[in-house]
Structure formats: structure tokens, C-alpha cells
Amino acid sequence: MEPVRWGIAGFGWVARDFTLPAMLAAGDRLAAVCDPDPAARAHAESLGARAYATVEELAADRSVEAVYVATPNHLHRPMVEVLARAGKAILCEKPLAHTLDDAAAMIAAVERSDGLYGTAFDQRHHPAHVAIRDAVRAGRLGTVTAVRIVYACWLGSDWSAGSGRDNWRVDAAKAGGGALMDLAPHGLDLAGFLLGEPLTAVAAMTQSRVQDYAVDDGALLMGSTASGALAQLHVAYNHPETLPRRRLEVVGTGGLMAAGNTMGQDPGGTLTFTDAATGAGEPVPFDPKLSPFLAQVRAFGHALRSGDRSAFSGARDLATMRLLDAAYRSAAAHTSAS
Numbered sequence: 001m002e003p004v005r006w007g008i009a010g011f012g013w014v015a016r017d018f019t020l021p022a023m024l025a026a027g028d029r030l031a032a033v034c035d036p037d038p039a040a041r042a043h044a045e046s047l048g049a050r051a052y053a054t055v056e057e058l059a060a061d062r063s064v065e066a067v068y069v070a071t072p073n074h075l076h077r078p079m080v081e082v083l084a085r086a087g088k089a090i091l092c093e094k095p096l097a098h099t100l101d102d103a104a105a106m107i108a109a110v111e112r113s114d115g116l117y118g119t120a121f122d123q124r125h126h127p128a129h130v131a132i133r134d135a136v137r138a139g140r141l142g143t144v145t146a147v148r149i150v151y152a153c154w155l156g157s158d159w160s161a162g163s164g165r166d167n168w169r170v171d172a173a174k175a176g177g178g179a180l181m182d183l184a185p186h187g188l189d190l191a192g193f194l195l196g197e198p199l200t201a202v203a204a205m206t207q208s209r210v211q212d213y214a215v216d217d218g219a220l221l222m223g224s225t226a227s228g229a230l231a232q233l234h235v236a237y238n239h240p241e242t243l244p245r246r247r248l249e250v251v252g253t254g255g256l257m258a259a260g261n262t263m264g265q266d267p268g269g270t271l272t273f274t275d276a277a278t279g280a281g282e283p284v285p286f287d288p289k290l291s292p293f294l295a296q297v298r299a300f301g302h303a304l305r306s307g308d309r310s311a312f313s314g315a316r317d318l319a320t321m322r323l324l325d326a327a328y329r330s331a332a333a334h335t336s337a338s
Contacts, residue, residue: 004028004301007064007088009055009079010071011040014093018265019068019120022293026301034058055079059086066091066304068120072168073098073175077106080117084109089116089304091296094185096317098176100325107314116304118312119320121189125295127286128262128271132250133194135257135273135284142254142276147194147231149187150247151263152239155179157213170213170237177328178215180206183235184327186263188320191223191231194250198319199223199231204327205334210238221327252276257284267291 006023008015011033020030033044034052041051052058058067059082066089069079076097083090090110096103096119110117123129136144159167168174169182184204192198202223206216218236225231239245246269248259255276262269271284299311 001027001301001305004304005031005063005065007032007034007058007061007067008044009034009058009067009069009083010075011035011037011044012070014265015068015070016043018291018293019070019297022291022297023068025294026297028297028301031064032058032061055082059083059088065089066116066300069093073181074102074173077102080106081109084113084115084117087113087115089300091118091120091300093120094189095119095176095181095324096185096321098174098181100321103318103321107318110314116300116309116312117314118300118303119189119314119317120296121186121193121317122265122292122296123186123190123263124193125299126262126267126269126292127288127290127295128259128269128284129190129194129248129292131271131284131286132248132257132259133196136194136196136250136252140254140273141250141252141257144195144229144250144252146229146249146251147191148247148249148251149190149232149263150234150245151183151187152218152234152236152245153183154239154241155211155217155237157211170211170215172215175215178206178208178213178217178219179235179237180204180216180219180221180327180331181324182237184219184221184233185320185324187221187231187233187235188223188323189317190248191233192225192316192320195225195229195231197225197227197229198316199323200226202323202327203330206328206331207238216331219327219331223323265291265293 032050044051069092204221211217217238221233246263
């Protein structure tokens, strides 16, 4: 497959430390970067890429065919609208945007352009999660009754990933929320991926209990699918990282699949199946070296080159954003009632 010529909008730590290495491992090429930070542009140039200060300049670069958008949430809409008008394929970080209105405008812009668009829900590409989905499809778990996810970390207000930049993730005007906004989209999308059907209803409670910022530092979310499967998500910015904090379980009448330390940026983790009839457990094989970022970049490249866009859907991602908005409205209603 011909290498994809990538641009990156927002050359921060996720783009620099995870997505770019995945692009290069996939055999693709970094053609250009846009970032307002001179240091980020200098870094890009040291890698042999062209560097721009604005997305308009990046969009005008005809050598760039696909752009990974990794800016703060409130900048997703203007970035995507410019890139869609320029006819670029777009892979945009989650959540779709910092507000539902912006998310809807983004998808409308993408649909007008008829270009390839995907939200970077890398967790659906983790090989352990693919193995769980395959087991569900094959009927190994019987009738699936519930998905349970814990995806938590410690995020203080001064966190900067060594970049020296402000932690926009705890700024409501830039992020749109806190732990629920940042971490729950992965769980919402992943639950639908594993079950083979999306969640259709959600409710949530948030907390601002430990960290010294205005947005939520933890949340519990529950939801259900049209067929009656349940989902439970615990997300947090107030969970010490020395404690177990990343677990995924899918339980059914035939057994339970449990994944440990698969949620997140890194490859590996563990996956086991417990048989409902015998109670016996066994490890489930998957590729422990394949990172979800590399698998996602490969899938996007395949969609771009083959024209098969089935792995990516702006409409599906907008539906996930509606669930996230409903979760926040549910939490706000509970707070007002109490």
C-alpha cells in the first residue's frame, strides 16, 4: 500500500510520543505539522517535516493528504472545517468537540466534503479488545448482559506531560468538561464496538472531590443498548496511579472476558476467559506488541487507499457525542435535585 502522507495539527505529547511513531511504524510519512508553538515547529522541522503556524497553511499544502488533529477540544471544529474544505482526510482526537453543537457542525462539514473522517477511538483497535469482540460475535459468552469498564488516572492541575504548556484538560472553556469528557468517550465507543450495538440511553453522576480545579475529577456512568445489555463506566482524574486502575469486563450467560491494563496508550495487558459452566479460567491470546495507535493508523490508511470506510463513521461518532452530552445533563440534573 502506498504510504500515507500525513499532516499533524497540534504537535503535543500524544501526537509526538504515540501517533507519530505509529505513522512511521506503518510505513507512512510525516509531511507537515502546524502548531502555534515555535518549539513544536522546530521539532517538526528537525524530523524533516514542513512546519506551519496555522491550519490554513497546512490545508494549502498539496502534499498532505491526511491530517491527524490533536489540538485542545475547543479547536477541533475550526481545524476540521478548514481541512474538510481543503479535501483532506481527517483523523481527529476524541472527544469530537468540546460542545455538542460544535460536534454536529464538524460532522456536517465532513459530510459536505465527502472526505474520509474518523475520530481517534484507538481503543476499538487494541488487539485484546478485538479478541473480545470476536468472542462476543462467535457466541462464546452466550447472551451478553453487561460491560464494565474502569479507566482512571491521576491528573493534577499542574500536569503538562513535560511540555511546559498549560493543562487545558482541566479548563472547562477548552475541554468542555473534566474526567467524564476526556475518558468516557473511549468507554462509550468501546462498549458499542464490543457489543455490536450502540448504547441508546445513559445516566451519570460526577464528582469534584480531590483535585483543585473546577471541572469534574471523577464520574460513574451507566447505559443500556436497545437489546438490554448494560454498561458501567468509572472514569477518574483522582485515582492514584500506583493502584489498579484499568480494567474491562464483558460478562454473559456463557462466560466472562476480563482484560487488565489494556485501556490506554500502550500495547499489551492481559486477557482471560472464565467459563460459566465450569468456572475454569484460561488466558486468551492476542498480539501483545501491537499498539492501538499503530492498529488505528493502519486501519485509517486502509480506508483511505481502499475506499472501504466501514471502520470509521462520523455519524456514529456524533451519536457517541450525544451520549456524552446526555451524561453531563443527567449529572447536572442530579446535582440540581440534590
